[in-house]
Amino acid sequence: xxxxxxxxxxxxxxxxxxxxxxxxxxxxxxxxxxxxxxxxxxxxxxxxxxxxxxxxxxxxxxxxxxxxxxxxxxxxxxxxxxxxxxxxxxxxxxxxxxxxxxxxxxxxxxxxxxxxx
Numbered sequence: 001x002x003x004x005x006x007x008x009x010x011x012x013x014x015x016x017x018x019x020x021x022x023x024x025x026x027x028x029x030x031x032x033x034x035x036x037x038x039x040x041x042x043x044x045x046x047x048x049x050x051x052x053x054x055x056x057x058x059x060x061x062x063x064x065x066x067x068x069x070x071x072x073x074x075x076x077x078x079x080x081x082x083x084x085x086x087x088x089x090x091x092x093x094x095x096x097x098x099x100x101x102x103x104x105x106x107x108x109x110x111x112x113x114x115x116x117x
Contacts, residue, residue: 017043021067024065026102031063040058047062060092062091064093064094094112
């Protein structure tokens with residue numbers, strides 16, 4: 001059964017790529033073109049019914065950048081369900097707040113690199 005990049009999400013994935021948040025753009029600069037330790041990342045790809053901010057297939061690593069909306073109770077619950085879904089498929093999810101990306105990119109990159117080991 002296919003779970004990656006289902007056709008029904010293609011328009012939404014394209015829209016999200018065009019409308020990246022400033023924090024997504026900032027992190028994408030470090031991840032694109034195999035800049036981070038030679039690993040290939042994709043942005044706004046989907047697994048199941050979920051669209052991911054960034055994904056490294058080789059390491060089964062998902063990176064999410066969370067804005068203020070993720071602080072609301074409903075969204076926190078949704079994120080827990082989503083993360084459980086990925087964990088059951090043997091993916092690892094790293095979540096960073098917008099503030100972390102804005103204020104300490106070196107630490108964000110270090111955490112990502114540590115998850116490649």
